[in-house]
Amino acid sequence: MTSTADQARSIVAGTEADTPDVAAATLAAAEAFSTYRATTPTQRADFLEAVAAEIEADKDAIVEAAVAESNLPEARIAGEVGRTTGQLRMFAGVVRRGDHLGVRIDPAMPDRAPMPRADIRQRMVALGPVAVFGASNFPLAFSTAGGDTASALAAGCPVVVKGHPAHPVTGTLTARAVSRAVEKAGLPAGTFSFVLGDGVELGQALVQDPRIKAVGFTGSRGGGLAIAATAAARPEPIPVYAEMSSINPVVVLPGALAEADTTALAQAYVGSLTLGSGQFCTNPGLLFLPAGEAGDAFLEATAEAVAAVTGQRMLTPGIAEAYATGTSALRDTDGVRVVASGDEGGDQAPAPMVSEAPAELLADADSAVAHEVFGASGVVVRYDSVASLLPHLDALEGQLTATIHATAADSAEAAALLPTLELKAGRILFNGWPTGVEVGHAMVHGGPFPATSDSRTTSVGSLAIERFQRPVAYQDVPADLLPEAVRDDNPWGLRRRIDGELE
Numbered sequence: 001m002t003s004t005a006d007q008a009r010s011i012v013a014g015t016e017a018d019t020p021d022v023a024a025a026t027l028a029a030a031e032a033f034s035t036y037r038a039t040t041p042t043q044r045a046d047f048l049e050a051v052a053a054e055i056e057a058d059k060d061a062i063v064e065a066a067v068a069e070s071n072l073p074e075a076r077i078a079g080e081v082g083r084t085t086g087q088l089r090m091f092a093g094v095v096r097r098g099d100h101l102g103v104r105i106d107p108a109m110p111d112r113a114p115m116p117r118a119d120i121r122q123r124m125v126a127l128g129p130v131a132v133f134g135a136s137n138f139p140l141a142f143s144t145a146g147g148d149t150a151s152a153l154a155a156g157c158p159v160v161v162k163g164h165p166a167h168p169v170t171g172t173l174t175a176r177a178v179s180r181a182v183e184k185a186g187l188p189a190g191t192f193s194f195v196l197g198d199g200v201e202l203g204q205a206l207v208q209d210p211r212i213k214a215v216g217f218t219g220s221r222g223g224g225l226a227i228a229a230t231a232a233a234r235p236e237p238i239p240v241y242a243e244m245s246s247i248n249p250v251v252v253l254p255g256a257l258a259e260a261d262t263t264a265l266a267q268a269y270v271g272s273l274t275l276g277s278g279q280f281c282t283n284p285g286l287l288f289l290p291a292g293e294a295g296d297a298f299l300e301a302t303a304e305a306v307a308a309v310t311g312q313r314m315l316t317p318g319i320a321e322a323y324a325t326g327t328s329a330l331r332d333t334d335g336v337r338v339v340a341s342g343d344e345g346g347d348q349a350p351a352p353m354v355s356e357a358p359a360e361l362l363a364d365a366d367s368a369v370a371h372e373v374f375g376a377s378g379v380v381v382r383y384d385s386v387a388s389l390l391p392h393l394d395a396l397e398g399q400l401t402a403t404i405h406a407t408a409a410d411s412a413e414a415a416a417l418l419p420t421l422e423l424k425a426g427r428i429l430f431n432g433w434p435t436g437v438e439v440g441h442a443m444v445h446g447g448p449f450p451a452t453s454d455s456r457t458t459s460v461g462s463l464a465i466e467r468f469q470r471p472v473a474y475q476d477v478p479a480d481l482l483p484e485a486v487r488d489d490n491p492w493g494l495r496r497r498i499d500g501e502l503e
Helices: 004-013 019-037 041-057 059-070 074-097 147-155 168-184 200-208 221-232 254-259 262-278 293-307 317-331 359-363 386-394 408-424 462-468
Strands: 104-106 120-126 130-133 159-162 192-195 214-218 240-243 249-252 286-290 337-341 353-356 377-383 399-405 425-430 469-475
Touching: 019 120, 019 159, 019 192, 019 200, 041 059, 041 074, 041 147, 041 168, 059 074, 059 168, 074 147, 074 462, 130 147, 130 200, 147 159, 147 214, 147 462, 159 200, 168 192, 200 221, 214 221, 214 462, 221 240, 249 386, 254 286, 254 293, 254 408, 262 293, 262 377, 286 293, 286 386, 293 337, 293 353, 293 377, 317 353, 317 377, 359 377, 359 386, 377 386, 386 408, 399 408, 408 425, 462 469
Parallel strands: 130 159, 130 214, 159 192, 214 240, 249 286, 249 399, 286 377, 353 377, 399 425
Antiparallel strands: 104 120, 120 469, 337 353
């Protein structure tokens, strides 16, 4: 008997999307839009939960395929399936409550002087068909049915996914699960589409298609900028929500270093740095460490921890090659010292590495020290005081995260850092490590450019739905023509802001 994964491999082997396929998918999405955006909160929430259930039904085949295609361990992939279905169900809850509709009603004031006030009502509506680009490092949670897809569907937008060429079978299996949920919900087939192809032409055609109204992307800075440029050059420019590059600075303050178990702190740092072969967008690529004996001891413990790590197989040969290029550039930079490196783990499994660099190199935009090396590579910069550190933090590009290790003795120094870090990062952590992004309502996975293309948004958490909506106001519209969300009888039972007061 042929397994589900084998069937998907056969489909992938004979599939190479071309521009006409993109046009067919976007046309189907445009035709589905009016029906799909008109679904009630209950209908749409039920559909999102059905997508999660269909993915779970094919979990074994999806995990098998993803492990084979990504070189990631089975436990990691199984966890990613749970993250994917969990965020779909989270968005189902958001849709069911209806808070994302942001309903505001300013009742008419016909007797107001000197001028009457019209009846004005507002709600959020879906933008239209959305293009989503699958990510290489998360074959599930940031790919076919990941956060961008889930949030766009939750907003009422049909989705066309460009599957990542590094994991086509995983993407195909996941897409088939989503499509089953579409069919069982009685929705138009164009509510969700999946296209495959290796070349950049496919992605460019998708972004250029006039039926696409927004783009979600997770990947390299070069890829994100190319997509953003294409979107901006359209006759009708569209928003691109691209999560791109970040070196995620970590600041260890003197009190934290003095009170810490130095070995344990160094091992935690190296553990975060090398987790998943360092292939996380929140990898702690830059660590600021106090000068002096305590810092020396931490660096020695870090060297021991790194030397004990064997490189893990990376996602693709191209990513492994880029890592080798990045670490070579660090080695060749004047003033940079390699603190320690681990062992190579074989083909496509380069050695992890930690370097030390003078802070002055951070001000050089062309320096390798200021650039992300995607993989298990970290740079340590020493500092004498927080006052001397602040200009270097201020010179950094935008980041996804910034971390402070501090104790009560460091309170004044930490307070001095926060105003700068708020302007540099989308998430600020204390006494932790940035790898790992909780899916919830308060999470922000975004940040100033070039961490993302739009610092006002997040790609993780319930706020992500707002990327694919826009506000519409209804002024003096007859009651029988008003959308359900803004009617006086509130048939959907939404929480609404009436004349400025939340009710």
